Amino acid sequence: MPPKSAPAANAAPSSAVQTLWKAYNDSTSDRLKFIDAFLVFLMLSGIVQFAYCVLVTTFPYNAFLSGFGSTVGQFVLTASLRSQVNPENKNEFKDVSPERAFADFALGSIVLHFFVFNFLG
Amino acid sequence: MPTAFPLPSDLSPATVTNTASLLRIVALSLISGAAIASRLFAVINFESIIHEFDPWFNYRATRVLASKGFYEFWNWFDPTAWYPLGRVVGGTVYPGLMATSGVIYNFLHALNLPVDIRNICVMLAPGFSALTAWATYMFTKELKDESAGLLAAAFIGIVPGYISRSVAGSYDNEAIAIFLLMFTFFCWIKALKLGSALFGTLAAVFYFYMVAAWGGYVFITNMIPLHGLVLILMGRFSSRLYVAYSSWYAIGTLSSMQVPFVGFQPVSTSEHMAALGVFGLLQIVAFTQLVRSHVSSKQFQDLLFLALVTVGLLGFVGVVGLTYKGVIAPWTGRFYSLWDTGYAKKHIPIIASVSEHQPTAWPSFFMDLQFLIFLFPAGVVLCFHQLRDEHVFVIIYAAMASYFAGVMVRLMLTLTPVVCVASAVAFSSLLDTYLDAAEPAEAADDASETASASGSNSGSKKAKKATASAATPGSALGDIVAAATPAKKGEKVKGIFGLDTRLAIIVNAFGMLAFFVFHCTWATANAYSSPSVVLASTNPDGSQHIIDDFREAYYWLRQNTPETAVVMSWWDYGYQIAGMADRPTLVDNNTWNNTHIATVGKAMSSSEEVAYPILRKHDVDYVLVIFGGLLGYSGDDINKFLWMVRIAQGVWPEEIQEPNYFTPQGEYRVDDKASTAMKNSLMYKMSYYRFAELFGGGQATDRVRQQQVPKIGPTLDYLDEAYTTENWIVRIYEVRKEDLLGRDLKSANAFAKGKKRKRSKPVSRRRAIVN
Amino acid sequence: MLSFYSLPLFFLSLAGLLHAKSSDGDSVLVLVENAHKKDFSLFFDDLKEQGYSLTFRAPKDEKPAVVEYDVPAFSHIIILASESKNFAKDITPQSLVEIVSGGTNLLIGLSPKQTPLSSLAAEFSLVLPPPGTPLISFFPERKDPVSVIPIDASLPSTILPAMSPVWFSGVPFAHGNNPRLVPILHAPAESFAADSQGGADVLVDATEKGGEGLWAGSQLSVASGFQAAGGARVTWLGGVDMLSDKFFKKQVSKAKSGNARFAREVSAWTFQESLVLRIDSTTHHLVNSTTPEEHYTTNDNIVFTAHISRFHPKTATWEPYSGIKDLQLEFTMLDPHIRTALPAVAGSPGTYSVTFRAPDRHGVFKFVVDYKRKGWTHLHSSTTVALVPPRHDGYPRFLSAAWPYYAGAISTSVAFFVFSAAWLAGESREGKKAKGGKAQ
Secondary structure, three states: OOHHHHHHHHHHHHHHHHHHHHHHHHHOOHHHHHHHHHHHHHHHHHHHHHHHHHHOOOOOHHHHHHHHHHHHHHHHHHHHHHHHHOHHHOOOOOOOOHHHHHHHHHHHHHHHHHHHHHHHO | OOEOOOOOOOOOHHHHHHHHHHHHHHHHHHHHHHHHHHOOHHHHHOOOOOOOOHHHHHHHHHHHHHHHOHHHHHOOEEOOOOOOOOEEHHHHOOOHHHHHHHHHHHHHHHOOOOOOHHHHHHHHHHHHHHHHHHHHHHHHHHHOOHHHHHHHHHHHHHOHHHHOOOOOOOOOHHHHHHHHHHHHHHHHHHHHHHOOHHHHHHHHHHHHHHHHHOOOHHHHHHHHHHHHHHHHHOOOOOHHHHHHHHHHHHHHHHHHOOOOOOOOHHHHEHHHHHHHHHHHHHHHHHHHHHHHHHOOOHHHHHHHHHHHHHHHHHHHHHHHHHHHHOOOEOOOHHHHHHHOOOHHHHHOHHHHOOHHHOOOOHHHHHHHHOOHHHHHHHHHHHHHHHOOHHHHHHHHHHHHHHHHHHHOHHHHHHHHHHHHHHHHHHHHHHHHHHHOOEOOHHHHHHHHHHHHOOOOHHHHHHHHHHHHHHHOOOOHHHHHHHHHOOHHHOOOOOOOOHHHHHHHHHHHHHHHHHHHHHHHHHHHHHOOOOOOOOEEEEOOOOOEEEEOHHHHHHHHHHHHOOOOOEEEOOHHHHHHHHHHHOOOEOOOOOOOOHHHHHHHHHHHHOOHHHHHHHHHHOOEEEEEEEOOOOOOOOOOHHHHHHHHHHHHHHHOOOOOOHHHHOOOOOOOOOOOOOOHHHHHOHHHHHHHOOOHHHHOOOOEEEOOOOEEEOOOOOOOOOEEEEEEOOOOOEEEEEEOOOOOOOOOHHHHHHHHOOOOOOOOOOOOHHHHHHO | OHHHHHHHHHHHHHHHHOOOOOOOOOEEEEEOOHHHHHHHHHHHHHHHHHOOEEEEEOOOOOOOOOEEOOEEOOOEEEEOOOOOOOOOOOOOHHHHHHHHHOOOEEEEEOOOOOOHHHHHHHHOOEEOOOOOOOEEOOOOOOOOOOOOEEEEEOOOOOOOOOEEEEEEOOOOEEEOOOOOEEEEEEOOOOOEEOOOOOHHHHHHHHHHHOOOOOOEOOOOEEEEEEEOOOOOEEEEEOOHHHHOHHHHHOEEOOEEOOHHHHHHHHHHHHOOOOOOEEEEEEEEEEOOOOOOOOEEEOOOEEEEEEEEEEEEOOOOEEEEOOOOOOOEEEEEEOEEEEEEEOOEOOOOOOEEEEEEEOOOOOEEEEEEEEEOOOOOOOEEEEEEEEEEOOOOOOOOOOOHHHHHHHHHHHHHHHHHHHHHHHHHHHHHHHHHHHHHHHHO
16 A cells, blocks of 8 residues: 555544444345355455465465365355345346346356366366 | 338238248348358369368367277377377367367267268368357347348358358368357357356356367457456446456356366466456456445545555566566467567567468458458447447457457458458448438428527427437437537438438448359359369369379378388478378477477478488488479478578577578579579479479479579489479478498499499508507 | 317317308309319318308309399309409499398408409498509518418407418408498508519508508408498408418418418308397386387386397307397487396396386387497397377376365365355245235
C-alpha cells in the first residue's frame, strides 16, 4: 500500500472492517453464508497447499497443480454459484434460475474433478 | 401500413415461425452440402490421397493409433524419424486430430462399416467444414440474428481462405481446429451473455479439445482474456463475466495441461500469463464488488481502488521478474516473429524458411476472401454501433486477426471466420434494410407536415426516429443511415421508397454473391485442390497430364532398399518419405532440432569430402534431392538451397558462409559463373549430375532458373546415382561404403576408372633412415 | 638349437598331413609361367599336402577364368608370375581389386621390374622403390650375391613364429599410412634398395636415384599382409624366390633356411587358416530376462553377450575362443555413450558378456563390437536397438511427497459432495418453507 494513504488507512480499516463485517452479517442470507463457509474452507486448503509447495517441495508438480487447481476451480465455481443465487444479482442473471445455477455448478465441478483426478497421479 | 410489394397477410405467426425454422434447417443442410462438395475437387481432379507434407505424418500417426490403440499411440516412440535421435511422438503431437479420426474409425467399424482409415482421413476436413459452418451460424446468431447466421455459415462454407486448409485430403490440425475455435468462441459468448457456468464449462471442454488439436489454441488463450480485460476497462464488469471467465479458465487451464505436449506450459510460459493475470484481476474485482455492495463509503472505495491498482502493478512486476529469473519461460521465437517480421530471418532462419510463415501479400487477401474483405470493415463498424459485450469480442477478434494475418500467411486462417461473421452481419443488415417491405409512408406525411409547420422540430425528430425504427426493425444499417444524416435537416425522411431502389440494391447484392460463389469455386478448383504430391500439367490438346514423380521415387525406395536404409533429404520431404517410402529419415517437418537440420544443411552445402564423414556418421544410405530444372518445377532444392546454407551457417559460421554461394557480383547462379563453393556443394552436384548429357551435346538449360548449365557436369566420387524419376524431379543417390582397401573414395574411383595414380613418396622414409 | 626348432616343425608338418583346410575353401589358382612352374614344386607340394587343390594357369592364358558369372571361381590366388609385363584380359589391377572385394585371398610376389602388379601395390598403400633397384645388403659377409640376403626372423611376430633366417631376393617396400597393412617380415637394418650391378659406388648411386634419400633400413618390408574390409587377406612378397625350391633348400650358416617354414606360415595366414576369428552371434536382453527386446527403456540394465569362435586349421573346425583380452563394447548413438570392456565369461568358452546401465537418453542406439588387431580377423558387429523413454505408466506414482496434494484434492471432492448434499437438503427445506408460507 502506498505510504501516502497510510494515515487515512490507519484509521479507516479498523472501523471499515467492522462496518463491513456488520453489514455482511446483517444483509447476507444463511444460504449465502453457508456458501461463504465453503469458500473459506477451499481458500484455506489452497493456501496450505501453496505454502507446502513453496516451502517444502514442488516435485510432483502435476500433483500440486491438480490439488491446487481443484481448490481454485472449486472456489471460483462456488463463487459463481454464489453470485448466481444471490437475490441482489437477479436482473443480471435473467436466464439462470437458482436451480439451473446449481445444476451448472454441479456439472462444472464434476468436469473439474474428473480432470483433477486424471492429472493427480 | 403501406408496403413496397404485397405481403401475404393470411399467415398465422406460428406458421411463419415454423416455416422460417424449417427453411433455416434446409438452408443449413444445403450449406453443409455445398461446403463438403466444393472440397471434393481434390478427390475428383486427382484421387483420394493425403496432401502435402504435414498431413502425411498425421495420416501415419493415425494409422498407428487405429491399429495399435490409444495407449500405444501415446507411448509411441518413432525410431525412424530424426534418425538416430528418434522422436517421442506421443509427447510431441497434438493428438486431437488423430484421436478424432480414431474414434470415427472405431465407431464405423463397430457398426460393421469397414471404412479404410485413409478415406476417413481424407474426408475428415470436409466433414468438419460442415460443422464449422454450423458453429459459425450459432456464433453469428448470437451477434445479430438467424439470417446473418445463415449468411455467415454460407460464407465460411465456401470461402477460399478456409478451403485452402480443408480440402479433402488436407488432413491437418487446422481441419478440425477452426470448428473448435468457432465453437469455443460461441460457448464463450453464450456463457458471457447468460452468465452461465454451463456454457463456461462447455467452452472449457471445447478449449481442451482445441488444445489437443492445434498449437493455435494460444489464440483462444489470449483472445478471451483480452476480451475480459477490455470489458473490465470499459467498466462493464459484471457477475456474468466473472462466472463465464472463471469457470472457463479454471477448468480450461487444468484440462489443457492433460495434453502431454502442452504439459505445464499454461502455468509457466509467457503466452499463457495474460489469461492467468486476467483471472487474478477478475477475482480481485469481484471481491471488491462484493465489499462495495456491503459498504458505501466513498473513502473506502478510493482505498480499494488504490489497493487494486497496487496489486495489479505488483502482479505485473512479479510476472516480469519471474520471467527475467527464468521461472516463467520467455516468449518463444515464433512469438517474436509475430511482432517483428524481420526477426525470424535474422535469428531463426528455420522459421523464416517456411513459406507459410512469410508475411501475406496483398493479392492473397482478395484471393482468399474476395468481396468479403470489403464488407468486413462495414461489419466491424456495425458492431461498434451496437457494442454489446459480444460485439466487443468480435471487434477485438477482428483487430487481432487482421494484424496476424498480415504478418503470417498461415494465420489468414484465423482471420477468415471473423471476416465471414462481420461480413455476414453487414450483408444481412443491408438485406434487412432493402428487403423489408414497409414503406416509410407515414414518415412522408410526417415530413410534409413538418415541412409546413417548421416550429415543431422536436416532434419531427421523434417521428423520424419512429419511422426509422419502423422502417428497419432491428436493422443497424438503418440507424446508421439515420445517424449519418445531420439531425437538423430532420425534414428529410429516411427510409427506402419504392421497388426500384430496392431492386437495384438487391440485384447488385445478389450479383456480388454470385460472383463470390464463382470465385470460390474457381479458386477451389484451380488453386487449392492440388495435393502437391501429384502435380498436374496440361497437354497441348487440353487434357490433363499427371506428373507423379514423387510417388514414383518414394515407391522405388520402398521396393528397392532395405527397410533400415536411412534416407537423407531436406526436411520438407521427411514426412512424405516416412509416410510413403516407410524409411528412416534424418530430419522432417517437425522441425524441433535445429542442430540436426543444420547438420543436413551442412552436408548439402559442403563439398563431398566434408559431407562424406557426416553422411557416414549418421548411417545415411540414400540421399534424395528434388530437382526441377528439367521440368521447370520451381519448388526444388536448389531454390531452397540458400536456406540450407543459412541454417548451417547459424551453427557452423566458420565453415559455411552464405556469401560464398553467390557470384562476386552477388548473383545466385548455377551456370558457368557459379561460385566455387556452389559448384562443389553436394546439392549442386547431385542436382546437375549428368544433367547436361540429357541434351546430347546441346546447350543444357535449367528451366527453373533460366540459366545455361555447364556442358561438363559435376562428378561424384562418394555417391552413386541410384534412381532418377521420369521428369527428373526426384533424384536418389546411394552413399558409397568406405573403400575396402582403406583408400579415400576419390582415388579409389580414379583407380577404378583406370587413371594412373601419381607415384607417392613413402611417408615414413625419413624416419627409416634414422632407424 | 636345431632340434629345438625342428621338433615342433616336424609335428606341425605332421599335423598338416591331417588334411588341414582353410576356413575359406581350398581351391587355389596359381598364376605362374609354365617355365617356372617347377621352381616352386616344394611349395606347391606343401600346399597340396595341406589339402589345397591347385589349378595352374600361365599369365596369358584365358582359361580357367578367375571370375565366372560374377562369382570368383577360386578361394585363393597365388601370383608368382612376377616378371610378366602382360596378363590376360581378366587380370588387371582393377579386376584384382574387384576379386579381393569378393573375398578372394591373394598371395602376390613382386619383382624389381615395373609390372602391372607394381601399380596395384600402390593401391594397397605400399610404396615401391624406383624400378630396377632390388634390396641389397653387404652383411653378413657371404658368398652369395649382394641381392640374396638372409633375413633374421628370430623374433616372433603375430603372423610368424620365431624361426631360422629366411633367404630373400627382391624389392623392399615402404608402408603407406594405412592401418590395414600388417608387416610380416622387415628388411634387415643394414640393407638398402639399389642397383645390384652397381659395384663399389652403389650406395652413392642409390642415394641419388632414390631422389630424396636412400631406401634403406628395417622400416622397409619384404613381406606384408593386407586385410581388406571384406575380410580378404592379401600378402605381398618382395620377391618370388622366397618360395622357390632353391631357397627352401639353401642353407643359412649351415642350418636349414627358414623359407619353407616362412612359406607355410605366410600361406596359412593368407589363406585364412591362422588368426581367423568370427562372431557367431550376439544377443542382448534385460538383466532378469533372456529374450531380446525390440527396444529398451532408458536406464534399463542391459546384458550384452557375444559368442566368438576361432578357426582351428588342424581339425578344420570353429571352436569357441575365449582368448581375447581387450574386447570392447560400445553403445553408440552418433557418439559412443557407453564404452566398456567386454570380458570373457569364465566357464563358458567363447562367450563374452557385460551388463551395463543404458544412458538416460532416448534414441536409436547401436551395440557395436569393433575389434581390429593386426593380423587377426577384424571383428565387427553392430546391432541396432531403440532406447525409448518410460511409458506413461512407467513412472512412479503416488509419491509420499505429494500426499498434501492428494489430501487437498480428495478433501475438495468430498467437501463438494457434502456441500451439494447439504445444499439440496437446504433447498428442499426452503422450498417447503416457501410452500408453507404460500399456504398460510
